Amino acid sequence: MKLYSYWRSGTSYRTRIALELKGIDYEIETVDLREGAHKQPAYLEQNRQGLVPTLVTDEGTSICQSPAIIEYLEEYKPSPALLPVLPEDRATVRAMAAVIGCDTHPLGNLRVLKYLKAEFGQDQAGINKWAATWMIPAFETLETLVLNNEHEGEFCFGDTPTIADCYLIPQLYSADRFEVDLSPYPKLLKVRQACEELKAFQRAHPDNQPDAD
Ligand SMILES: N[C@@H](CCC(=O)N[C@@H](CS)C(=O)NCC(=O)O)C(=O)O
Incomplete structure (x- = not known):
């Protein structure tokens, strides 16, 4: 998987934690928010909102919004679980x-x-x-x-x-x-x-x- 991420972004950070806890192999593609890279056409192709993070799955699907990404990761790789059972x-x-x-x-x-x-x-x-x-x-x-x-x-x-x-x-x-x-x-x-x-x-x-x- 590929994660479009900016080092100090809280939403990128929370998504990286989830990926790491799940032990999922992923590469980082950096998006420099200070330089406005998130508003460039190439990135907007991945994320229409122009915000980080975006996760691109191995099948090539782009997922934006960190809550959606984290819930996706929980479903994609249920163990170790990041949600309790009940x-x-x-x-x-x-x-x-x-x-x-x-x-x-x-x-x-x-x-x-x-x-x-x-x-x-x-x-x-x-x-x-x-x-x-x-x-x-x-x-x-x-x-x-x-x-x-x-x-x-x-x-x-x-x-x-x-x-x-x-x-x-x-x-x-x-x-x-x-x-x-x-x-x-x-x-x-x-x-x-x-x-x-x-x-x-x-x-x-x-x-x-x-x-x-
Ligand atoms: N609800 C979105 C929010 C994403 C978001 O706000 N990302 C920030 C970085 S933490 C961003 O891209 N900011 C760019 C800007 O404000 O121009 C999510 O959770 O993914």
Whole structure:
């Protein structure tokens, strides 16, 4: 498979984690967001929205939207599972992922931040404040969800990584970039520690990508 990816993109990062956890062979094709490569015709052929990531399957199908890609990977290679067995547990894990994927990450996307700078004259301090405004309630919610589910363990849900961890770790990485204080979320920090010990998370980390600078 081929993954169109940008090293610091949270959605690329979460998809790389899923690919790595599944042990799927894939190659990276880098898309430099800073240079606008995602808006070039060649890339738009793969992804009509002009966003990363895009996964191209071995059969040549292009899949966009990281939630769709991650769910595809779960169906394509069910083991190791990134979702629990029971429907209600699966819903819990998907809800944790959605706190980030639906309600948090989109507000900190490159195009949103560029707009805040260009149209509203925000400097880096303003951008950091914006990022914190939306990340803090998400982390508060997740800290509670992770602590209060019946399957509390090393990871967001139980003792093996799930889709929720694929979403959480890149968002924590982004929090560090925007200087969001993570000390009020000790459980999330413990989960991060557990993830950081796994090769899959290490290999997927932005610093370990071919386009990292
Ligand atoms: N919902 C999409 C969002 C994709 C997305 O926002 N990707 C960002 C990078 S994390 C991007 O391509 N940004 C380019 C831009 O904002 O111009 C997904 O999960 O794949």
